[in-house]
Amino acid sequence: GGMGGMGGMGGMGFPGMAGMGKGGGKGRAALAPPPQHAAPIGTLVVLRGLQSAQEHNGKTGKVQGFDEGKGRYSIELDDDTVLSLRPGNLTQQCRVKLVGIDSMPELNGQSATVLNFNEQQGRYTVKLSAKVNGRDAVGLKAEHIILSKGTRVIVQGLSSEQFNGQMAQITAVDEEAARYTVQCQNGKSIKIKYENVMC
Numbered sequence: 001g002g003m004g005g006m007g008g009m010g011g012m013g014f015p016g017m018a019g020m021g022k023g024g025g026k027g028r029a030a031l032a033p034p035p036q037h038a039a040p041i042g043t044l045v046v047l048r049g050l051q052s053a054q055e056h057n058g059k060t061g062k063v064q065g066f067d068e069g070k071g072r073y074s075i076e077l078d079d080d081t082v083l084s085l086r087p088g089n090l091t092q093q094c095r096v097k098l099v100g101i102d103s104m105p106e107l108n109g110q111s112a113t114v115l116n117f118n119e120q121q122g123r124y125t126v127k128l129s130a131k132v133n134g135r136d137a138v139g140l141k142a143e144h145i146i147l148s149k150g151t152r153v154i155v156q157g158l159s160s161e162q163f164n165g166q167m168a169q170i171t172a173v174d175e176e177a178a179r180y181t182v183q184c185q186n187g188k189s190i191k192i193k194y195e196n197v198m199c
Contacts, residue, residue: 037167037185038066039152044093046116091117092199096145143195153197
């Protein structure tokens with residue numbers, strides 16, 4: 001607080017404040033708080049599927065904000081680079097619960113963290129919270145991971161085209177029916193299977 005006091009003392013309060021607003025506003029004023037369907041500021045993500053800047057694929061970063069007009073996130077990488085990216089080029093490193101895995105039933109009910117998504121294989125790589133059979137990471141399809149309520153997702157693979165590609169937020173998880181209820185950016189709420197979302 002010492003410096004703030006100094007600024008105020010010299011009758012320099014006004015220019016000081018204006019300067020502050022400018023500095024603080026650079027990141028914030030331009031970007032309103034993210035809408036309900038966009039990932040919150042600080043969400044950890046991994047970059048994927050970038051064509052023009054392929055050197056960034058596989059890097060991790062944090063959500064700094066979301067530009068509704070452009071439909072892009074502002075992502076700060078670990079090396080302080082800031083990129084403007086589409087939601088489809090990000091995978092959130094969120095907590096998940098594993099389910100319905102017949103080949104390794106001992107994984108069912110385990111909690112894990114998404115590390116990334118492999119587009120060629122159509123699988124998530126998830127890090128297990130405890131090693132199982134000596135492995136601490138496995139590759140799983142979307143239908144085998146349950147995202148938690150509040151996770152932001154992109155809707156995919158529905159026969160109703162209007163919803164595919166919509167950003168959405170999971171508002172409820174029905175484990176018995178193996179369905180999420182998601183609130184889409186178009187304002188509609190739909191109930192869909194686990195495999196119909198990407199985190």
